[in-house]
Amino acid sequence: MSVTENKVMTAKEAIGRFVKDGDHLVIGNYTVGTCAALVFEVIRQQRKGLTLYSQSGVFDVEVLVGGGCVDRLVSTYVYRAGGKEGGSAVERAMKAGTLEMEDYTNFQYNARLVAGMHGFSFMQVLEGAMVTDLFNKRSFLGDDKYRVIPCPYTGKQILTVPAANPDVCIVHVQRADRFGNAQYWGALGSVAAAALASKRIVVSCEEIVEHDIIQSSPHLTVIPGYRVDAVVEIPFGAHPTEVLGYYNLDRLMYALFFMSDMNGDGLKAWMDEWVYGCVDRHAYLDHYMAKHGAESLDAIRAKAYYSAPANYGAAYTSCWDNEDRERSMGVTLAEMERILEERGLLNG
Amino acid sequence: MAKKYTLDELLIITAAREIKDGENVILGVGLPTTAGAMAKALHAPHATLMMESGILDIEPLVPPNHIADAHSCRGFSYATDLFSMFTMTYRGYVDVCFLGVAQIDRFGNINTTVIGDYYQPKMRLPGSGGAADFLSYAKKTILTMRGGEFVNTLDYFTSPGYLDGGDSRDASGLFPRGSGPVMLLTTKGVFRFDEQTKELVLAKVHPGISVDDIRKDIPWDLKIAPDLAETDRPTDVEIDFIRRFAPTEAVGRKLMYELAIAHSFNKALARGK
Incomplete structure (x- = not known):
């Protein structure tokens, strides 16, 4: 995609354009900063037949499964509430x-995305799991859940998982610029691998910032x-989950969700109120403040604790010194061109 | 006179004492995160606390909500990804990890995935998460069980303990020699593993619990340590730390919920809702 095309859009437009029925959809976030607003939009647009990948399928998986997607x-x-x-939508x-569910360990799941991210067809994982039912009991992936091969160097039997390249990743981060450079910090988890393994990427962020901000802190850019x-x-956009530097987990809202999620009727009522009943995140926040008070939101806002700036400076930013002479050869541009002419090195 | 303590405080403090100074520790969700914070604050200042989400060398100021909770501390020393957390475990750099248990067998193999049939579950539990790989490659693992069960045969084998007992874990060639679970902490007592047979051995009983109370939960002939004793009592300093650092955990989940719901209700009333 060309950088000149406008990528900044609403959640409704982004999900409408980039998440299709039957897609393999990966949730980019792991435990924290869940892309809740994007997830709710997928449900409101009633996507069907998804194969869902989620490293830790707690809040996001419960509502997507509960929504029949x-x-x-x-x-x-x-999760089990x-x-x-109790119970869960998954159960x-x-x-x-x-x-149908395919179970992996945290590492194996992530390894599939790391393989996909780098364009490899499989990844070696930790062989101890061969004695467990993770290895022995397989669901829709069957033989391709794992394969065991001899290491070509040591001859030892090694356990492998196949690469995963989901159709689309939805992911929430702290900040991005209008070109899509996405910055995320904190518990890095598997955010980069989930996004980069995918064919399409939809990023939501707490704020869109100027490109300069990104350029001066490239170590924070994960996509x-x-x-x-x-x-x-x-x-x-991740509420009721948390975003480092912006807000904490909303424990009250989270607890109320899981109490509702103990049975199907409870989850449906919760989703009618908070997902289908709110056209977008603005409406959700308005509803939240009307119901629980603006002070409940204020109570979880983060107080700033800034990272020490990393110095990306260099000795100079031009080859030409204060007298306009080239730093190594000691000549001006005019002198350089004259010498080139004199030596017969210029053509045309 | 020494302070009185709650069962939750006893469990956290007993777990915390397993962490030695200088060790690299992977903390799991719940009790272990508070135990880790106590160890670091009181007796293991040079322990490196880490979580599988890739946050390393944390000094929690409040109890972490889960294993990716960077909000619980003011920064940390090393931000890496989940992939690297597990490969550092594979390479032998993790000394201790903590895992919660739903079902455990005689040899410390554990199930955290399902009760009943895997494909048609009676009760679907969380799953492995990091458990299978940590129990495979951490040098030692502390197991905690609250509300779980002892069984002869696991409904699902999520994470490897001592396999069939004896030297079967080491003999498989799949795990670092000498690795495996070293302790099981339950609401009734503390279990260790027999050096030869690798079966669970009752080592300590909590105050007010009898050996028979424990035997009736266990479907095999439980081995009892010859030096069986009551679980070491917490010190006042430890109790004070837990109450100040993690008051909601000190009181236990049931009372915490009761008080929190009443508090929310009163706040809503005050707003006129």
Whole structure:
């Protein structure tokens, strides 16, 4: 995609253009900073038949499965609300036979995306898992969940997982510029691998910043602009999960969600109120403040603790010194051109 | 007179004492994060606390909500990714990790994935997360079980303990020699693993619990340590630390929820809702 094309758009437009029925969709975030606003938009647009990848499928997976968007799930960790008496959307869907799940460990799941990100066809993972039911019990991937091969150098049997290249990644970050250069810091998890393994990338951010900000802090950029298809500015776009430097986990809202999620009716009522009942994140925040008070939102806003600036400076920014002489040869541009002429080195 | 303590405080403090100064420690969600913070503050100042999400050398100021909670501290020393966290474990740089257990067998193999059939679950549990790889490659693992069960056969084998017991783990050639679980902490007592057979051995019982209380949960003939004793009592300094640092964990989940719901309700009333 050309950098001159405008990538800044609304969540509605971004999901409408880049997430299709039947896609392999990966949630870029791991445990924190969940791209909740983008997830809600996928549900409102009623995407169907998704194969969903989520490293830690807690809030995001529960609402997407509860919304009927997902046929197949690849994950390492799913949520269960309310202990023995409780339940989860994943459990209910598996019991109803509407959801198939493939279980991996955190490392194996991430390794599939790392392989995909680098263009490899598989990745070596940690062989201890060969004795477990992760290896022995397989779902829709069957033989291709894992394969064991001899290492060509040591001869030792090694465990491998296949690369994953999802159709689209949706991911929330702290900040991005209008070209899509996306900066994320904190628990890095598998954010970069999930995004870079994917064919299309939709980024939402707490704020869109000037390109200068990105240029002076490239160590924070986890997704380069040329890979990104859409940039959506959504303050509180990860609420009720947290974004480092912006806001904490909303424990009240999170607890209320999981209490509702203990049964299907409860989850449906919660989603009617917070997903279908709010046309976008502005409406969601308005509803939140009307219901729980603006002070509940203020109470979780982060106080600043800035990273020490890294000095990206250099001794000079031009080959020409204060007297306009080239630093190594000691000549002006006019003198250089005269010498080239004198030596017969100029053509045309 | 020494301070009285809650069961939750006893569990956290017993777990914290397993962390030695200078060790590299992977913290799991819940009790271990508070135990890690206590160890670092009181007796293991040079321990390096880390979480699989890629945040290393943290000094938590409040109890972390989960394993990616950089909000619980004011910065940290090394930001890496999940992939590197596990490869550093594979290479042998992790001394201790903590894992919660839903089902455990005689030899410390654990299930955190499902109760009932895997494909048609009676109860779908979280799954492996990092557990299978950590229990494979950390030098030692502390297991915690609250509300889980001892079984002869796991419904699903998520993470490897001592396999079939004896030397079977080392003999498999898949794991670092000498690695594996070293302790199981439950709401009733502390278990270790027999050096030869690698089966669970009851080592300590918590105050007010009898050996029979523990035996009735266990479907095999439980081995009892010859020097069986009551679980070491927490010191006042440890109790004070937990109450100040993690008050909601000191009181336990049930009372915490009761008080928190009442508090939210009162706040809503005050706003006229």
